Amino acid sequence: MIPTVPIFDLLQKFDGETDSVPIFDLLQKFDGETDSRFSKNNFFIEKNPTIVTFPVKNLDLREYVHPDALEDNPVTRYNLVANICHQGKPHDGFYKAQVLHAPTNEWHEMEDLRVTPVLPQFVALSESYIQFYQRQDVLPDGTLDEALRQKCLQELNKIKAQAAPVDDVEDIFAA
Known part of the structure; x- marks a missing residue:
C-alpha cells in the first residue's frame, strides 16, 4: 500500500519537541510547493513513493500568514495551475507536466510531444514533485x-x- 500525506502536514513542521508553523509575511501571486521525492543513502538514490494529497482549488494559506500581515494579504486562497510529477525509478523515470488551460478550465497532461486531457481528480492523485498555485485574485493578465x-x-x-x-x-450585577 502506498502511503499518503496531506499537503497541510507538510506545511506543518514538527521536530518532536515543539511545533512550528511557517509564517508568511507576503503571499505572492504564484506559489510553488515542492515535495522531496528523492533521497540518497550510502549506496544509492531512493524515491519516496508517498502520495501527497492536495486541493486542486481553494488551497487556503490563511493560518500560515502572520496575523499582522493579513490586511496586506487578504486573499489567502490559491488554485492549482500546474503540477509536475515523476514516474518510474530515480535513474530510469520521466517527468510529466499537468497544466490547467484557464480559458476552458480543462487539465492537460504533457509528456514530451504527447498532450492528452486529464481529469482534475487524477491530477490530485499523481506522484507530485512540484506544484504551482495561483492566488485567486490574480486575473489572466496579471492584474488583481x-x-x-x-x-x-x-x-x-x-x-x-x-x-x-x-x-x-x-455589568448588570453591579450595585
Missing part, C-alpha cells in the same frame, strides 16, 4: 481583482470584530 480583495478584507474585518474583546459591556 480588486472586488475580490475588498470582499476578503471585509470578511477579515468581520472575523476580527467577532474575536475582539468586548470592553463596553454593562
